[in-house]
Amino acid sequence: MIWNEVTKAIADRRSIRAYKAGQITEEELETVLECGFLAPSGANRQQWFLSVVQDAAVLDDLSEKAYAWRVANAGSQEEIDRINSRPKSVSMGAPTVIFCAYPSEESPVNVSFLAENMVLAAHSIGLGSLFLGGIMAYMKGTPEGREWVGKNLRLPEGYELAYGLAVGYPDESPAAKPRERKLVRI
Ligand SMILES: Cc1cc2nc3c(=O)[nH]c(=O)nc-3n(C[C@H](O)[C@H](O)[C@H](O)COP(=O)(O)O)c2cc1C
Known part of the structure; x- marks a missing residue:
């Protein structure tokens, strides 16, 4: 492995599930977004749209609604206990969520390159x-969730959400999760 700033950032990045209080700066947000938009895309068609939410009241509203939906649809008391043992905040307390969308007739591949660029830029x-994929069950899979998306994210017509990306100042340093080296033939 050749180590440089980029490979080190890739190796050191972790999913962060605990955040310090405090909004990220405009310059930090701009850096993350700009690095996202520098991602490659098929024929440079840039098939993506981002909706950035930094309003705590809006994120709290989503957290409350998604929590109520999860509890109402839980199959057992054990599941309710599991829900209650986790943070209610959909972003795990991160003050910014970048919701990533793509034209629904197209593949979400391109927006995923953009998202990974943002993840690495953020870490750097x-x-x-x-990444917030689990919340899509509520946001895309329920009428209330879709209504919330329509009202708050203002996606262009014909665009579909892929996932959210929570961003903030990390308040934990988790260990690396193992990766499978057998998944390649050279
Ligand atoms: C598309 C996608 C959706 C994800 N959704 C969630 C999620 O809803 N909640 C969560 O805690 N982690 C989520 N993750 C994070 C993964 O669990 C994490 O990337 C994986 O366990 C590897 O850990 P690492 O990112 O720290 O290397 C998601 C990751 C991806 C790529």
Whole structure:
């Protein structure tokens, strides 16, 4: 392995599930977004759209609604206990969520390159991040969730959400999770 700033950032990045209080700066947000938009895309068609939410009241509203939905749809008391043992905040307390969308007729591949660029850029400037895929069950899979998305994210017509990306100042340093080296033939 050749070590340089980029490979080190890739190796050191972790999903962060605990954040310090405090909004990220405009310059930090701009850096993350700009690095996202520098990602490659098929024929440079840039098939993506980002909706950035930094309003704590809006994120709290989503957290409350998603929590109520999870509890209402839990199959057992054990599941309710499990839900209650986790943070209610959909972003795990991160003050910024970048919701990533793509044209629904197209593949989400391109937006994922953009998202990973943002994740690495965030890490390289001392920010933590976490992909939020689980919350899509509520945001895309329920009428209330879709209504919330329509009202708050203002996606262009014909765009579909892929996931959110929580971003903030990390308040934990988790160990690396193992990776499978058998998944390649050379
Ligand atoms: C598309 C996608 C969706 C994810 N959704 C969630 C999620 O909803 N909640 C969560 O805690 N982690 C989520 N993760 C984070 C993964 O669990 C994490 O990347 C994986 O366990 C590897 O750990 P690492 O990122 O620290 O290397 C998601 C990751 C990806 C790529």
